[in-house]
Amino acid sequence: MTRNERVLALWCPDWPALAAAAATGISVERPVAVFRANRVVACSALARAEGVRRGQRRRDAQSCCPELVVAEADSDRDAKFFEPIAAAIDATVPGVEVLRPGLLVLGVRGATRFFGSEDTAAVALIDACAAAGAEAQIGIADTLSTAVLAARHATIVPPNEGAAFLAPLPVTELAVEPSLATTDRSDLVDLLHRLGLRRIGDFAKLTPTEVASRFGADAAAAHRCARALPERPPSARSAPPELAVELDCDPPIDRIDAAAFAGRTLATRLHTALAAANAACTRLAITARTEAGEELSRIWRCARPLTPADTADRIRWQLDGWLTRRDRPTAPIVALRLEPVEVVASGALQLGLWGGEGEETERARRALVRVQGLLGGEAVRIGVLNGGRGPAERVTMIPLGDELTPTADPTHPWPGRLPEPAPTLLLRNRPPVDLLAADGTAVHVTARGLFSAPPALLRWGSKQWALLGWAGPWPLDEQWWSAEGAQTAPTARAQVQLDAPEPEIRTLLLRYLTPTWHAEGVYE
Structure with missing residues (x-):
């Protein structure tokens, strides 16, 4: 895709919900919602018709639609099921770049030459997507961000009319597509609303200096989008060929876990080369060669420069899609290649002062990846x-x-x-202890959530200490609505301070599981 070429965006609405339905074999006639941290992040059109909305709590969504099929968010699943769609589009018009699972872009010039017009090309790509098993909407515009927003409205924007198309749209449109932003823009949109800037055109009327000085770097990028200007900064450039890295796979790879380990190693090598060249990658080509001579390639485009973890994620998603699709390669993978298609100065990759991707962090990551490769993914x-x-x-x-x-x-x-601070050490085996009153009788938690007697002693194995103080008990009454998860007997936590010579066990967190107390944690 050249810098001045018009862009075609293909968007599959509600893709996470469609991928979840495909993964579990659910009929398209059933409402589906995908959740992360108990909130709706995507839902099917049938679920929306019943009142389910993004951001809803699970119980609210299920009260709106009792027959709702619930699925957890899974980026690997989304990418794996999107690969056949991307392959079908790439077979129709080469040069596909994936922004995220469910959304891809390509230069429209070649498609227009082959099909005769932008409208005909759009119809052909929608048909190709439908043949691959998904519905799609097409947007065409002068810039990538405008094309992506146009795809959400199934619109072909005439040349030089991008700003006019965007102007009447609500400013919330700048935050609906995460692949166009480096951060979550919900706070920015809320601030613009409070300032009275309700339309994208209102925001576009501000000068770049006003936006950059008042709102920050990502707001400046959103302002360029609002003005229908190219989103890439002038410093973006083609990567020198020596930055590409390749890994020969011996033995050949035919499993997802083995491919993911190799991909992480390759990602580390790529970012080492990029760091030496003072560069960061914004467009990445992933290529795999099989034992039978087949070559698979896909380009991923990102709103912000890739980190090693971002690169490893995209390699894992892509390999999962290739190795599990219906027309999977006929032979194992013998070579992997990463090629940065476009890079920017490394200063564009803003990392935190603490915990950043410095040299020490990179060495530690390489060591951990090696251990993981030797012992397995869960190690x-x-x-x-x-x-x-x-x-x-x-x-x-x-x-x-x-x-x-x-x-x-x-x-x-x-x-x-449990109130702060948290215990310094958690005891996974939760050894049993005896909490005793002054007369030596066992202390329990009553049905009212109180101590049966004031605790005065604690016995742990053969040792016994007097208590200097205690707090609690705090009853635990969780999942009372669930027959499986509800507590059937008194359960509580308490904190005790021991008159012990050992400083490392002077303060303990105890958990009462009828009829026994257990040591759950240790405070410094």
Whole structure:
């Protein structure tokens, strides 16, 4: 796609919901919704007709539509089922670039020459997408961002009319497509609304200096989109060929997990070369060669420069799509190649001062990837803050390289959550302990959620200590609406401070599981 070429965007509405239905064999006549952290992130047209909306809580969505089919968000699944669609479009008009699963773009010049006009090309691509099993909408415009927004309205924007097309649209349109932004733009849109800028045209009337000085870098990119200007900065350039990296696969790869490990190694090598060249990648070509001589290639375009984790994700998604589609390669993969199609100065990749992708971080990542390759994908895990009430529930361990998505949203209020600070050490085996009153009788938690007697002693194995203080108990009454998850007997937590000479066990978190107390955590 050349810099001044008009752009065609093909968008498959509600793609995560369609992919979830395809993965489970659900009929298209049933409403489907995809959830992340208990919120709707995508839903089918049938679900929307019943009142389901993005951002709804699960219980609200199910109350609107009791027959709703629930699926969890899965980027790997979305990419795997989108690959046949991308392949069908690429076979019709070469030069496809995937922005995300469900959305791709290509230069319209070749399609127009072959089919005769933009309208005819759009109809041909919609037919090709339908033959591959999905509905699509086409948008054509002078710039990529305008074409993507036009695809949401199934519109072909005449040349030099991009700004006029965008002007009457609500400013919320700037935030509906995540592949066009480097960050979440919901706060920006909310601020623009409060300033009285309700339409994209109102925002476009501001000067670039006013936007950059008041709102920041991503707002400046959104302002270029609102003015229908090209989104790539002038510093974007073609990558020198020596930045491409290739990996010979010995033994040949025919499994997804093995391909993902090789992809992570290759991603590390690519970003090492990019760092040495003071560059960052914005368009990445992934190529695989099989033992039978077949060559598969796909280009991914990104709104922001890729990090090593971003690159590893896209390699995993692409290989999963190639190796699991119906017309999968007839032989194992013997070589993988990554080629940065377009790069920008490395300064465009803004990373945090702490925990950034520095040299030490890269060395640690390479070491962990090597351990993972030797011991398996589940051998190396990263902790992610999770939603929950207990300390163990608030940590989700995710395999290295997978999307760092918690199973429950940590920003929710979680009434009854254990107060801060959290225990320094969690005891996975939860050893039993005895909590005793001053006369030596066992202390329990009553049905009213109170101690049966004031605790005075704690016995752990052969050792016993007096208590200097205690807090609690805090009853646990979770999932009372579920017959499977509801507590059938008193359950509670408590904190105790011991008169112990060992400083590392002076303060404990206890959990009461009728009729026994267990040590759950240790405070410093």
